[in-house]
Amino acid sequence: MNEFTRWTALADVESVVHELWSRVNESRPWADKGASLALRQLNLIVLARGGRQAKRASSVLEALAAAFPARAVVMAEQMPGDRVEEPRELLHEAHPLARVTVRCGAPGTVGPPICWEEMVVPVRREDASLLQSYAEPLLLGDLPVVLWVPQEPDCSAQDFRRLADMADRVVLDSAAFDAPIRGLRLVADLVREMAGHRTVGDLSWARLTPWRELVADVFEDPARRDMLDRVETLTVGYGSEVVDSELAAGGEEHLSPAVARALLFCSWMASRLGWVLGGRGWHKEGDVSVLEMRRAGVKMTPGSTILFRLHPHRCLPGEFGGLETVTLEVAGKTSGTPGAVITIKRTPDSGVCSSRLRYEGREVDIRTIDMPLPTEEALLAEELSYVGSDTVFEESLAVAAQLSGLPGSEGLVI
Amino acid sequence: MSTVPSSNPLRAGRRLRAAPEPSTMVIFGASGNLTHRKLVPSLYRLFLDGRLPPGFTVVGFARREWSDDDFRSSIHEALRAAELPNLDAELGRAFLSSLFFCPAEFGDKSSYASLRELLHQKDKERVHSGNRLFYLAAPPGTYERVVQGLGESGLVRSGDAAEPWTRIVVEKPFGRDHDSAQRLTAALRRWFQEEQIYRIDHYLGKETVQNILVFRLANAIFEPIWNRDHIDHVQITVAEDAGVERRGGYYEEAGALRDMIQNHLLQLLALVAMEPPAAFEVEAVRDEKAKVLRSLRPPTADRDGSAVVRGQYGAGVARGGKVVAYREESGVAPDSRIETYVALKVLLDNWRWADVPFFLRTGKRLPKRMTEIAIQFRRPPLALFGSEVARGLQPNLLVMRIQPDEGITLRFGSKVPGSTIRIHSVSMDFHYGTSFQQRSADAYERLLLDCLVGDATLFNRDDAVQMAWRYVDSVHRLWDEDASEPELYEAGTWGPSGARRLMDESGREWRRL
Structure with missing residues (x-):
């Protein structure tokens, strides 16, 4: 790995980048493998909150560099x-400063090294309104701009709005929002507002x-x-870190985000299969949150409804709280004939996930498949793979936003 | 009254990958090398990647008295040898439990009756609708018997879209000349429609081979110069550093012309030279490839521009050690006249490529293993900077590397920094491996998946195969008329001197690889 870093005034970033690339090329031990064409597909702006998150973002970007x-x-x-x-000797000369880094690391035995460049700009809280003016000159022309915000942004704040206006795509993670159910609504609002101008992705x-x-x-x-056409019940089991004492003490602020993901999953099924709201709102059956849906264009009769059941499974604080099971109960073709049960279950220990069909007395x-817990790198890579809008996501999110605001939705807490 | 949607509504959107319908694959020759070294490892990788259809089942059919467990053990060993992961974990066990075996004789009717029984049973157990993929991985001499056995036992469905599908994959060689290829086609067509036949050439499953069309047709800057006005010549090289190894017996029957030129190299040529199809659809692409093969000018003895060189490796040094001559290899006749090297100057009689030579070369025991297509452009019409200045300047060259390091290189002239004008050729390299840090699907993985989803774009159609054989037969006729022997070349070198002469005569030279 060859790495060169320099702090510089924002105005001098391009000349420093050029200088650092020259140093990399002079010192590279892999010169015999030929010159590497610096392919750049996009500008990726990260809005990180604090030094730790900035470091974490840098390591994610490094993993995605190739x-x-x-x-x-x-x-x-x-x-x-x-x-x-920032080096103190520079602080009095210019502000803000940027730390420019270029790195080259050989990927393996074949091919040239992977090289990438990164600029980190520390921004004081009081300068937040200047974010866009700091970022804009650093972008390469003619390339798409993606804004990744690893934490909950203040969607109404001017600094976020201006940065988002520069981007072709904004990638958020509603699971990292302070309140994930509300987060779904915030992301849905953002999708609606930005429609036609820029697209929004969600790692969730x-x-x-x-x-x-x-x-x-x-x-x-x-x-x-x-x-x-005969699904009667959709049950999504998810891990929840919440314990009763926390619930009592902190409400939604302490929740596992998986309840929002379970709701988004149900909303996806609803949007794809034309299921619409049947009942008035959510109710509880023990820990399980239940909502009645129906098939669009079909009157509310016995058999025309579908029950959504969001079923929390307790897991210890710190354990992963993601989806664990999806179960579809399907009625028989005619009344009196046996139905079917489809179960998809992930075993947390092994990460193996299996789907099974119980049908006519057989299983x-x-x-x-292997379903390891996704890393932030893998999730961001998936979001970066898509340009343009993802209508399936947008439709699912719109349904989720609607369902999350129904009477009883305050019970979607564990 | 509800209606069943024709497509899966849950599959909609861009993120969920197209999935094949549940199906059963029957491998004829399931105890053989191809099955153990290529097919099942590819299936297993697809399984690990979640790409196989739900409930996918494999049935091995071979002349072994194996039980299901014997077959699974044998496959387990092969997967272990291929160093594939999770074999003894839940995933590995789930995959192995989807394998079944049918002991059989290829010419025995009762074997096909047993197979039919087994397939019905598995369909029922695994709630399948009865889609079948038959894979001929047995020796080519058995193909006609297997096809007949399948047909007579009622295992081949008509290809009607309303019924579960039946497809058959045929491994190369598709015959050994035009006549035998026609016979094989007739045998296949007795039971299968052309749309059900997948003639597989694993070269076409390689990522860079597929990228030839994307590169040409998704980038507006190349297609306008992709013709005789701008291109001087094309070189297609498939070099192997290995000898015939244990395949001496097979190679004595085939030779480099049948083994490599008839399929791999002519297919690469077709992809480079074809016209843009009207749509990126199976038949549109295959139509254009067939037109290229139809326009191949057969070589003649009076060398009307085309030329053929054949060689055979002698003893030498390769891969860092001494190696024996071809004639000393196991299974090879001591006076063999079989070619292990072929170089061809091929001309296409069509509007786009008239007078642009395509130089094809392939050989065994060459210095390295490498496959590439090099497109050399014409020089600028004027030496504006003077001949002295441009001394280091080579014509523009576009190289598509197919293996081992898949990628694309573009060579162009650039000013050497300094106060005077000096020009050097420099290269821009694009490497698949480093630019897209995801594992490229192995060619067999890609092609098996295509068979399962019913996409025949990367498979050879009968007319293309026949036309390739016509061309190869014309070369063989020339050699039959010519009593001379293949020119010997030392193992570990770039082929016989005749290959260099072939280029010299046209005022060009082979690329140094």
């Missing part, structure tokens, strides 16, 4: 307790991809597809 070669600009909002990193949606794929697989066989394995 797949998404980018001009990375990390705007590091300084938090109380962050130590000043990317977390659902393997689950959605497994459920879709079950109905890949046309012979099973009619079961979709059939449909698929078994």
Whole structure:
């Protein structure tokens, strides 16, 4: 790994980048492998809160450098307790400063090294309104701009709005929001506001991809597809870190985000299959939150409704609280004929996830896959893979936002 | 009254990958090398990646008295040898439990009856609708018997879209000349529609081979110069550093012309030279490839511009050690006249490529293993900077590397920094491995998946195969008329001197690889 770093005034960033690339090229031990073409696919701006988050973002960007070669600009909002990193001798000369880094690391035995560049700009709290003016000159022309915000942004704040206005795509993580159910509504609002100008992605949606794929697989066989018209119950089991004492003390602020993901999953099914609200709102059956839905265009009769059941499973604080099971109960073709149960279950210990169909007294394995917990790198990579809007996400999110505001939704807390 | 949607509504959107319908794959020759070294490892990787259809089942069919467990053990060993992960974990066990075996004789009717019984049973147990992929991984001499056995036992469905599908994958060689290829086609077509036949050439599953079309047709800057006005010549090289190894017996029947030129190299040529298809659809792409093969000018003895060189490796040094001559290899006749090297100057009689030579070369025991396509452009019409200044300047060259380091290189002239004008050629390199840090699917993985989803774009259609054989047969006729032997070349060198002469005569030279 060859790495060169220099602090510089913002105005001098480009000349420093050029100088550092020259130093990398002079010192590279892999010169015999030929010159590497510096491919850059995008500008990636990270709005990080505090030094720790900026460091974490840098390591995520490093992991993605080969797949998404980018001009990375990390705007590091300084938090109380962050130590000043800028060299003191430069602080009086110019402000703000940027730490420019270029790195080259050989990827393996074949091919040239992977090289990338990054600028970290520490931003004082009082200068937050200047974020956009700091970032804009650092961007490369003609390349798309992606803004990644790893924490909950203040969506109404001018600094966030201005940064978002520069971007073609804004990537958020509603699971990292202080209140994840409310987070779904915030992201839905943002999607609606930005429609037509820029697109919004949510790492929480990317977390659902393997689950959605497994459920879709079950109905890949046309012979099973009619079961979709006979689904009676959709139960999503999710891990929840909440314990009763915390609930009493802190309410939504202490919740595991998985309840929001479970709701988003149900909303995806509803949007794809034309299920609309049937009942008035959520009610509780023990720990389980229940909502009645119905098939669009079908009168509310017995058999026309679908129950959503969000079922929390307790897990210890610090354990992963993600989806654990998805169960679809399907009525028989005619009254009196046996139905079917489709279960998709992830075993947390092994990370293996299996789908099974119980049908006519038999149980059939449909698929078994490895479903490791996704890393932030993998989730961001998925979001960066898509340009343009993801209408399936947007429609699902709109349903989730609607369902999360129904009477009784305050009970979606464990 | 509800209606069953024709497509899966839950599959909608861009993120969820297209999934094949549940199906059963029957491998004929399941005890063989191809199954153990290529097919099942590829299936297992697809399984680990979640790409196989739900409830996918594999049935091995071979001349072994194996039980299901014997077959699974044998496959387990092969997967272990391939160093594939999770074999003894839940995932590995789930995969192995989807394998079944049918002991059989290829020519025995009762074997096909047993197979039919087994397939029905598995369909029922695994709630399948009965889609079947038959894979001919047995020796080519058995193909016709297997096809007949399948047909007569009622295991082949018509190809009607309303019924579960039946497809058959045929491994190369598709015959050994035009006549035998026609016979094989007739045998296949007795039971299968052309749309059900997948003639596999694993070269076409390689990422860079697929990228040839993307590169040409998704980038507006290349297509306008992709013709005789701008391109001087094209070189296609498939070099192998290995000898014939244990395949001496097979190679004595085939030779480099049948083994490599008829399929791999002519397919690469077709992708480089084809016209843009009207749509990126199976038949549109295959139509254009077939037109290229139809326009190949057969070589003639009076060398009307085309030329053919054949060689055979002698003893030498390769891969850092002494190696024996081809004629001393196991299974090879001591006076063999089989070619282990072929170089061709190929001309296409069509509007786009008239008079642009395509130089094809392939050989065994060459200095390194490498496959690439190099497109050399014409020089600028004027030497504006003077001949002395441009001494180090080579014509523009576009190289598509297919293996081992998949990627693309563009060579162009650049001023050497300094107060005077000096020009040097420099290269811009694009490497698949480093630019997209995700593992490229192995060619067999890609092609198996295509068979399962019913996409035949990367498979050879009958007319293309026949036309390739016509061309190869014309070369063989020339050699039959010519009593001379293949020119010997030392193992570990770049082929016989005749190959260099072939280039010299046209005022060009082979790229140094």
